[in-house]
Amino acid sequence: MFEPTTYVGLDLGGSRLKLVDYRQSEDSFERVGSFPIGEADEMLDCLDSHLSELAGRKLAVSGIGIGVPGLLSPKGEVLYSPHRPELIGIELATEVASRTGIWPVIWNDAACAAAAECVKWGDRSVLVANFGTGVGSAMARSGTVTAGGSFAFGELGHTGRYSKARCACGRIGCFEETIRVMLPMGVDDDSELHLTSKSSYGDAVELIASVLHDLVLVLDPHELVLGGGLMARLDQIFEDVSVRLLAELSEHRRPISVRIHKAIADEYSGAMGAALLAARRVGYE
Numbered sequence: 001m002f003e004p005t006t007y008v009g010l011d012l013g014g015s016r017l018k019l020v021d022y023r024q025s026e027d028s029f030e031r032v033g034s035f036p037i038g039e040a041d042e043m044l045d046c047l048d049s050h051l052s053e054l055a056g057r058k059l060a061v062s063g064i065g066i067g068v069p070g071l072l073s074p075k076g077e078v079l080y081s082p083h084r085p086e087l088i089g090i091e092l093a094t095e096v097a098s099r100t101g102i103w104p105v106i107w108n109d110a111a112c113a114a115a116a117e118c119v120k121w122g123d124r125s126v127l128v129a130n131f132g133t134g135v136g137s138a139m140a141r142s143g144t145v146t147a148g149g150s151f152a153f154g155e156l157g158h159t160g161r162y163s164k165a166r167c168a169c170g171r172i173g174c175f176e177e178t179i180r181v182m183l184p185m186g187v188d189d190d191s192e193l194h195l196t197s198k199s200s201y202g203d204a205v206e207l208i209a210s211v212l213h214d215l216v217l218v219l220d221p222h223e224l225v226l227g228g229g230l231m232a233r234l235d236q237i238f239e240d241v242s243v244r245l246l247a248e249l250s251e252h253r254r255p256i257s258v259r260i261h262k263a264i265a266d267e268y269s270g271a272m273g274a275a276l277l278a279a280r281r282v283g284y285e
């Protein structure tokens with residue numbers, strides 16, 4: 001007999017797709033894998049083969065959640081995605097539904113990562129900042145992702161004017177583009193991200209800490225989570241940014257200092273949160 005309690009969560013990054021299964025009846029996750037993805041439509045092929053595999057195991061899928069790096073319309077159309085330009089203008093939800101028969105829940109990838117943190121932090125507020133191919137951030141409060149007017153509350157990637165570099169979004173000096181220039185990332189033979197140069201490492205740590213300090217003061221979260229491939233793979237930058245950020249706080253703010261953590265499921269947090277949103281285990285407002 002089919003057990004209709006499996007939700008599939010996908011997180012499409014700049015170079016890889018993370019995939020998890022969430023079994024709602026047991027409230028448990030299975031990390032299916034991390035797959036190199038060239039063009040975004042390979043994600044749909046990957047999803048197809050995973051659904052076939054689940055059907056072979058007599059596991060019915062009740063929902064699909066997808067995190068994508070970009071700005072989405074309420075209908076699930078990708079409006080803007082510097083790292084996945086091939087998705088722009090595509091009604092991804094319609095495409096997935098026509099192939100799978102399931103209308104998916106599609107969210108910005110940072111918001112999905114914030115949804116995953118809801119499981120751990122309950123009614124506390126948590127700000128998530130992810131550093132990988134791009135920079136993304138989002139917030140959750142009381143176990144609910146904060147949507148904002150355009151489902152992008154707390155997003156800092158395309159703010160500021162920190163350099164003269166032109167960002168993929170068209171602006172000059174965005175935080176994301178400035179960090180990308182300071183900390184150039186490469187993709188190795190396994191499509192894993194790594195730093196290709198640390199020549200501006202100190203400046204990058206300083207800038208990240210300074211920008212996060214300001215965001216923490218504006219949004220006042222109980223917890224700050226530093227996620228994404230860069231933070232998951234390089235303990236040093238997580239430690240250095242954390243120390244620098246706390247040092248940046250003024251003396252009167254230190255006693256109520258924000259607590260800084262790594263992501264709940266490292267690079268699988270986005271996929272985990274996407275599945276939780278699909279299962280309505282985590283909501284939004």
Ligand SMILES: [Zn+2]
Nearest residue numbers: 158167169174
């Ligand atoms: Zn930008």
